[in-house]
Amino acid sequence: MAEVTCEGRSIREINVAIKSHIRGGDNEITVRNPGGRHNLGVAILEPAHVTIEGSAGYYCGALADGSTVEVTGSAGWGLAESMLNGTAIVHGSAGNGAGAAIRGGAVIVYGDAAARAGVSMKGGLVLIGGDCGYMAGFMGQKGALIVCGDAGDAFADSMYATVCYVGGKIAGLGNDTVIEALSSADVEFLDATLERYLPFEIRKTKPSGKNFKKIVSGRRLWNFNQRDRKIWQEAL
Amino acid sequence: MLETSGTFQPGVIEEIQRKAATGLYAIRGYGTLRERRWATFDDLTFLPCSLTRIPLEGYREKCSTKTVLGTRHAKKPIELDIPIMITGMSWGALSLNAKTALAKGAALAGSSNTTGDGGMLRAERDASRCLIYEVLPSRYGINIHDMREADGIELTIGQGAKPGTGGLLLGSKVSDVIAHQRDLPIGVDQRSPARHPDFLGPDDMVIKVEELREATDGQVPIFVKMGASRVFDDVKLAAKAGADVIVVDGMEGGTAASPAILQEHTGLPTLAAVCEARRALEDIGVYGEVQLIIAGGIRDGVDAAKAIALGADAIYIGTAALIALNCNRAMYEIDYHAIGAAPYHCHHCHTGRCPVGITTQNPELMKRLDIDEGAERVLNLLRAMTLEIQMLARACGKSDIHHLEPEDMAALTAEASMICGIPLAGTRKVFGS
Numbered sequence: 075m076a077e078v079t080c081e082g083r084s085i086r087e088i089n090v091a092i093k094s095h096i097r098g099g100d101n102e103i104t105v106r107n108p109g110g111r112h113n114l115g116v117a118i119l120e121p122a123h124v125t126i127e128g129s130a131g132y133y134c135g136a137l138a139d140g141s142t143v144e145v146t147g148s149a150g151w152g153l154a155e156s157m158l159n160g161t162a163i164v165h166g167s168a169g170n171g172a173g174a175a176i177r178g179g180a181v182i183v184y185g186d187a188a189a190r191a192g193v194s195m196k197g198g199l200v201l202i203g204g205d206c207g208y209m210a211g212f213m214g215q216k217g218a219l220i221v222c223g224d225a226g227d228a229f230a231d232s233m234y235a236t237v238c239y240v241g242g243k244i245a246g247l248g249n250d251t252v253i254e255a256l257s258s259a260d261v262e263f264l265d266a267t268l269e270r271y272l273p274f275e276i277r278k279t280k281p282s283g284k285n286f287k288k289i290v291s292g293r294r295l296w297n298f299n300q301r302d303r304k305i306w307q308e309a310l
Numbered sequence: 311m312l313e314t315s316g317t318f319q320p321g322v323i324e325e326i327q328r329k330a331a332t333g334l335y336a337i338r339g340y341g342t343l344r345e346r347r348w349a350t351f352d353d354l355t356f357l358p359c360s361l362t363r364i365p366l367e368g369y370r371e372k373c374s375t376k377t378v379l380g381t382r383h384a385k386k387p388i389e390l391d392i393p394i395m396i397t398g399m400s401w402g403a404l405s406l407n408a409k410t411a412l413a414k415g416a417a418l419a420g421s422s423n424t425t426g427d428g429g430m431l432r433a434e435r436d437a438s439r440c441l442i443y444e445v446l447p448s449r450y451g452i453n454i455h456d457m458r459e460a461d462g463i464e465l466t467i468g469q470g471a472k473p474g475t476g477g478l479l480l481g482s483k484v485s486d487v488i489a490h491q492r493d494l495p496i497g498v499d500q501r502s503p504a505r506h507p508d509f510l511g512p513d514d515m516v517i518k519v520e521e522l523r524e525a526t527d528g529q530v531p532i533f534v535k536m537g538a539s540r541v542f543d544d545v546k547l548a549a550k551a552g553a554d555v556i557v558v559d560g561m562e563g564g565t566a567a568s569p570a571i572l573q574e575h576t577g578l579p580t581l582a583a584v585c586e587a588r589r590a591l592e593d594i595g596v597y598g599e600v601q602l603i604i605a606g607g608i609r610d611g612v613d614a615a616k617a618i619a620l621g622a623d624a625i626y627i628g629t630a631a632l633i634a635l636n637c638n639r640a641m642y643e644i645d646y647h648a649i650g651a652a653p654y655h656c657h658h659c660h661t662g663r664c665p666v667g668i669t670t671q672n673p674e675l676m677k678r679l680d681i682d683e684g685a686e687r688v689l690n691l692l693r694a695m696t697l698e699i700q701m702l703a704r705a706c707g708k709s710d711i712h713h714l715e716p717e718d719m720a721a722l723t724a725e726a727s728m729i730c731g732i733p734l735a736g737t738r739k740v741f742g743s
C-alpha cells in the first residue's frame with residue numbers, strides 16, 4: 075500500500091509517482107489531496123487499484139487498460155474516457171462525458187452524471203447510480219449504459235448498438251430510439267450488474283432489474299435512405 | 311443556336327433533379343471540384359539569384375531537407391529526412407494495401423505517415439519509420455497501446471475539406487473487418503461526430519493536450535490539426551493550448567467521403583491559410599517554436615516550396631500520394647464507367663468501388679494495388695517533390711530548404727500580393743498596404 079500526495083506537485087510528477095509505485099510492485103495506491111486536479115491516473119496499464127481520496131478533475135482514469143481507479147469524491151469531464159479495460163468508480167457525481175468512447179471495462183458512478191454519459195461508447199459498461207443529464211448514450215456503438223435514476227433529454231440519440239436501461243423517468247428520447255420489452259436475460263443482467271457494482275446501501279434505494287426500461291436504436295439512421303425523410307430532417 | 315442558362319447550367323439542373331428524386335444531399339470524395347478562382351500558390355513566382363544573391367550549384371552544393379517537428383515540449387521531437395509527410399487517411403476509407411504502401415513508401419523516403427479516423431493498422435505500424443497517431447472526435451479504434459507506440463499524436467479538430475463536421479464512411483466500406491475495428495454494426499453508413507466527446511473549446515482542450523502528453527509520458531510531440539476556417543484565431547488558440555505542432559488543412563484538402571457542398575463552399579484556401587497561420591504564430595511570439603504543417607491540394611514540390619517559403623515547416627500530402635498509387639490512372643476503364651466515372655474524372659472514393667484498389671474494402675479490387683510497387687511509387691513521388699523543392703531553394707541561394715522566405719517570391723496577382731504580404735511583380739509594394 076503506497077501513498078502519493080498531490081500538494082506541491084505537477085500532474086506529471088503525480089502520475090510518474092503512481093506509475094513508479096506500480097512498477098515497483100505496489101498494487102494499492104492512495105492518492106491524497108487531489109484537489110480536483112485534471113488527468114489524475116491517466117493511462118494506467120496494469121491491474122493496480124488507485125484510490126483518489128477526494129475529487130478529481132477532467133479525464134480521471136482515462137485511457138486505462140486493466141486498472142481500477144476509485145474516486146471517493148466527484149470526478150470532472152471525460153471520466154475514464156477511451157478506456158480499453160478496467161474499472162473506474164466514483165462515489166460522488168461525474169461531469170460531462172463520463173465513460174466517453176470506452177471500448178471495454180466498467181465506469182461506475184454512485185451519484186449523478188452530467189451530460190453525454192457514455193457518449194460514443196464502443197463496449198463495456200457505464201452505470202450511473204443516480205440521474206444523468208441530456209444526450210446520454212449519444213452515438214453509442216456497443217456496450218451497456220445503465221441509469222438507475224432519471225435520464226435527461228435526447229436520451230440515447232443516434233445510437234448504433236449500445237443497449238440502454240433507465241430505472242427512472244426519461245425526460246425525452248433522442249432520435250431513432252425504440253423502447254423494447256425487457257427479456258429475462260436483461261433482468262438477470264441488470265440485477266447481477268447492480269449487485270456487483272453498487273454497494274448495498276446504494277443499491278437498496280434503486281429499482282430492481284424488472285422495473286427498468288430498455289432503449290435501443292431504431293436503426294432508421296443506420297443507412298442514408300429517403301424513406302425516412304422525417305427522421306433525417308431532424309437528425310441532421 | 312441552343313442557348314444554356316448561365317445560372318441553371320446542365321450540372322445544376324442534374325443536381326436539382328437528383329435532389330428531387332432522392333431528397334438527400336450529395337456525398338462524394340476527392341475534395342473541391344471547383345475551378346480555382348481564388349488566390350493559389352500559382353499566383354506566386356520565385357525570384358532566383360542573379361547579382362544580388364548567389365545561387366548554389368544544383369548537383370554539388372548541399373541543400374538540407376532535414377525537418378524537425380515538436381521541439382517545443384516533446385522529449386523526442388520528430389526528425390524527418392524530408393519535409394513532405396503522408397497525411398492521415400483512415401483504414402476504412404483506404405484499403406489495407408493502400409495504407410501499407412503509403413507507410414512503406416514514406417519510410418523509404420525517410421518521412422512519416424499518419425493513421426486516420428479508424429485507429430491503427432498493425433501492418434501500417436510495422437511498415438512505418440515514423441507514425442503519427444490521430445485522435446479524432448469519433449475515437450474509432452482508440453487504443454492506448456497503439457498511441458504509446460506512435461512517434462507523434464495528432465488531435466484532430468477538423469479537416470479542410472469539411473471543417474466543423476465529422477467523418478463519413480458509407481456502408482459499402484464498413485466491411486466485417488472495418489466494422490470490427492471501429493466497433494460498429496457491419497454495413498452501416500457511419501457518421502462520425504463533429505465534436506470531441508470530452509471537451510468543447512480551447513479552454514478544456516488545454517487539458518486534453520495535457521492528457522495526451524501524460525498518456526505518452528511527454529515523449530512525443532502533440533499535433534493539433536484543423537480545417538482552415540478562422541485560422542488566425544484558431545492557430546493562436548491551439549498554440550496556447552500547448553500544441554507542439556499545428557496542422558492547417560486548406561479548402562482544397564482531400565476527403566474520402568463528405569457532403570459535396572461542404573467541399574465546395576466551406577473553409578479558406580490553402581494559400582490564405584498558410585499566411586494567416588504564420589501571422590498568428592508571429593502574433594503570439596511562437597513562430598519557429600511551434601511548427602506548422604500545411605495541407606490541402608499540394609500537388610508538387612513547387613506548391614510545397616511556396617508553402618515553406620510562406621512559413622510552413624512541413625507539408626502533408628493526401629490526394630497526390632493516392633494519385634501516385636494510380637488514383638485516376640487510365641486502367642480498368644470499364645470499372646470506372648461502372649461507378650459513373652472515368653480516368654482523370656473520378657471522385658468516387660465514397661462508393662467503395664475504387665477501380666485501382668485504393669479506396670475500397672473489396673478484396674478483389676484491393677488486389678489491384680501491389681504494396682511494394684505502390685511503396686516504390688510513393689517513394690519516387692516524395693523524392694521527386696523533394697528534389698523540386700531543393701532545386702528552387704538552391705536557385706534562391708539557400709543551403710537549407712527551410713531558409714526559403716517570402717522575400718524569395720513575387721506575387722503575380724494583386725490578391726496574392728495582399729494575402730501573402732509580398733510585393734506585386736513589377737512593383738515594390740504589397741498591394742493594398
Ligand SMILES: Cc1cc2nc3c(=O)[nH]c(=O)nc-3n(C[C@H](O)[C@H](O)[C@H](O)COP(=O)(O)O)c2cc1C
Nearest residue numbers: 397398399400426427563564565566606607628629
Ligand atoms: C481518402 C482520404 C481519407 C482521409 N481520411 C482522413 C482521416 O481519416 N482523418 C483526417 O484527419 N483526415 C482525413 N483526410 C484528409 C487528409 O488528412 C488531409 O487533410 C487532406 O487530404 C489534405 O489534402 P490533399 O488530399 O489535397 O493533400 C482524408 C483524405 C483523403 C483523400
Ligand code: SF4
Nearest residue numbers: 637638656658659664
Ligand atoms: S480512382 Fe479510386 S482513389 Fe481515385 S478518385 Fe477514383 S475511387 Fe477515389
